[in-house]
Amino acid sequence: MASASIKEFGKAWWSEVYNRIIGAVVFLDEASAECLHWDGGLFNLLSGGAVSVKSLSPFEFSRKEHKKAVFITQTTSTQLRTIHEIIRNSDFAHCILISTISLDVVLLEINEGKDVSDVITAGRGPAEATKQLEAMLIEWIGKKQCAAEIVHIPIFTITPTNVVFLTPPFTKVYPTYDGKLIPDSTSLDLFTLTSQERSEVRRLASGLNGLMDSMNLKEDVFYMGAYSSLVAGVLQNSPVCLARRKNCSNPASLILVDRTLDLCAITSHNVESVLDKVMAVLPRFPGHANDVAVDMSALCEANVISHPEDMQLSPGCLYHADEACIQTLDYMINKSQKEVMFDLYNKLSKLDVQKSPGPKTLLKVTPQSVEKIISASKGNYDVIVKHLGILQQAIGVVQTLKSPKRAQFDLLTSLEIQVLQNLAASRDSTSVLHQISQLIKSRKDRNLPLENLLAMIVHVYSLIGTEVSFSKSHEDSLMETLSVAIFEDHRSLFEESGKMVTPEECDEIAKNIMARLKDVAQMRKILVKYNSVLKPCETGVGHEYKGVIHQLVDDMVDTERPELVDLRYKNEGIKDLLRSGLNILTSKKARTTKHPLDNPTVIIFVIGGITAEESKRLHRSVITSGVDNTVIFGSTRFVTPAEAMRDVLAL
Template sequence: RALVGDLDALFTALGLREESFAVGALSRVIAAELASCAPARNRRRTATNKASVIFVDRTLDLVGAVGHHGDNLAEKVLSVLPKLPGHKTDVMVNMVELTALQTTDETCSIIAPGCLAQPNDPAAKALWESFMNLKQKEAVMEARRHLVEAASRENLPIKMSMGRVTPEQLSSYIQLFRNNLKALENHCGLLQLVLAAVQTLKHPQTSKWDNFLAFERLLLQTIGESEMPSVLNQLLPMIKSYNKRTKYDYTFEDFLVLLVYMYSVVGEIKSGKELDAAEEEVKKALVKAINDEPQLSPLLQKITGCDSPLNLTSQKATDAVDSIFRSLRDIARARMHMKQFNSIHNPGSNTHQASYKPLLKQVVEEICNPDRPDPVDIEHMSSGLTDLLKTGFSMFMKVNRPHPGDHPLLIIFMVGGVTISEVKMVKDLVATRKPGTQVIVLSSTLLTPHSAIELLFATDRLQPDTDI
């Protein structure tokens, strides 16, 4: 109800008269509440701007939340840099490089951190747009161009070099601003964003990003050719205890990301002794890995309920892993009631590789379909007697039922979080398929692979985080 109240306030400010649609069980509850709540009904009587609002359940497609698809620098920045204290989305940018302080200690807190939000700096805002909308290679070239322009404006001795942009090259350009207080003040916002890019590109987790991407592509091929037990057995040798892991091996959190990817992409699984046995082996390996950890990460502390390895027992680790696998089975069943959007896996053929087809993309393509078929899984939520009569009469005679593509404004609300790649995908799809339609993507949070895992396995549903 709090969410519906907030949406109603937003729609009042925009002067909207919306039609509500839902994809998924929780979305249906929210859309029905918005359709029937008294303030929203009063607003719709007088508002003039028509819009379609489609609520989509995140749990129907968690591959989009935990996958490493997309060559997007903004997504990597948000995934690898530490969160800015007191913020849900913004990150901390280490500013030591712009000072005379010589330290390699990343935990040094003498210098206040920078951040991504730079509303008063047009160059920084333009660069952040580039990070979100361009490929990584093009985005770092934009970062270099902005730095060169800023340095030229301040008459700094910059040597322009062509070719591939490296983090070291960007760092050397940043150093030019260090001893010039006026230049530093004029371009502080831009420098924070370029530093964020440099620190992301140098971060060890970024090199893992490509490993994840390669393994996820392999999973898509394997899932098309093999049953789930066989896929789980391939995962087993990769689960290593702390003492045997190198910096290139996957951690416990990384395996949770891969497991969610697997169970969400494969959909409903045939239960049986073979699957139970394969899951049991993976569970044992994960329990051993947890018990061997010298320090519990914040996520492991939340999952196991223990703040230190000294308090962790084998039983507690087993219970935590059992609970995770119960949730994974639920994730696999999430689309079983869907008729049209029941698969997000394209098994491929002799000529095409297996691929992931995002549920959100399928929904938008259905909305923008020029043939305007009656959507099977996009359910219209009636807001009063007129809509109910329309629905009833349509069974006996030709009555045009509301369609999500009817209006010039399309608002998509992802219930449970959305990623930057998905927002860009929706924007590009609508611009191509239905030019002239304005699209707004809303959500409860901006997701990264590890934040999605925390929301799935380490959040107390009865004590929700109300400060989102």
């Protein structure tokens, strides 16, 4: 099935799902539910003929009269056990397992410890996996008259805009090696990883392969970073990918980049993008990584005590499948706060009950002026139902801009700028860590959360790389300060896990954090040209941060075509060597290296998260360069400074 864009890729495969659900109880795992949300949500399944929709949980089952079940899942071994439980407690006669992961990968996982390489090499992996999974389902259903179907449908993308896609099933994929940020050995391959990490690499590669297949793309793979080289290796060498490249005809470039090479962009509080601000202030929509929970009490008559714990009122969210809301979400990523506020005001004034002043007469749209229209709709359920999407978006933005966290972020932003100028001006680190230690000690007076200060420390270590080294006494003093702060704030810091810690354990945590920070500073050591992200401003005054990916994109679209020395090309291996070996004998000119823009479509995929702000800036670089190529940006998820910090420090 060929689709021209990533948005169409998602739509086309969801329609394959909708064809199979008539009369069925549908069970979805969290990642598939998040993908469904961005395709239009629950009503797509219900209006498409599903009799009921449930989460994939061992505590779920179905009523006796329901005989058909559809499971939409990543097909992990845990999920297969869950499916077994659900079938055992229900009375199905027909089960369809929709695996969102390629079946050759599933085969490797369900036969962990057995050698199935011959089957895979012969290209029989998917057929063999189908046979094994069908047999399992039939055994679990346990009836004479029953049917089981296995089908692979690559549902793993969501598209916040036409040029950005994210991958909910791979939210947790991060460039680490047995929990470390830097691999132990230089000769890295799949078998130096733990089996869990190995399966994550294969799953991510299988998703990207499914995407290429549907878009009929035959790609050249480029990569930056050790983890990306592993994913590139699977894409280059696995039999399923090799078979696909024989059949696909549209040339493309796929560039894989490790997030860990540059953590500054995602740990910075200095962002213009409204979506980043909203994501950083509001809690996540339950079970989702890329949407937020909006407190809807502003519209309702219900008395809500504490959102989001008070469950009598469902939260709202930002993404809605109607055109007006899709446009507003795009503005929240790509336009200024002022433009977003005018857009919301314009759309809301169409449904205004009390006729507020028209946007023409307003010089400035404030959160208060938007809020006024919202409260005019309170309890007016006819208006609310018709315009629910835009109301949720508006409430989310207003709640963000009025949140006390905004003032914290403004303070963190000014501190960040100060640190950047200090480091850039003197290339001297004497005061920076001392400043940060003082900030941590006085955080309660300034109302600064520890997790945001930790994000700032990651930002600083990633910013300096190997250009500045901190003195041991300052690092030791920071470590002590951290240990005390972690003990004092462990309740909020480890809220999710509910972990209780002793002072000794806090010493250990602080020590591990410092070790990881030193690794963060070493990340760009493997790069030749992009090893620094501190650049003199074009105005000639001061310095600014210019990210690794941004530098790469600028060089890539540069008409002079500078050599992209840090971008490795996964060539075809031995054939290439032989070819170039013979070339040396027969021609004077060495082979020119491949350039990503040699192909009309370029996909840049960042493993480990991206921000809306970053995707906007990268897209802008491409547009202003005037190149004709279609450049698409993908990542595992949208990420906030606090989330990025937790990924890096493994908190």
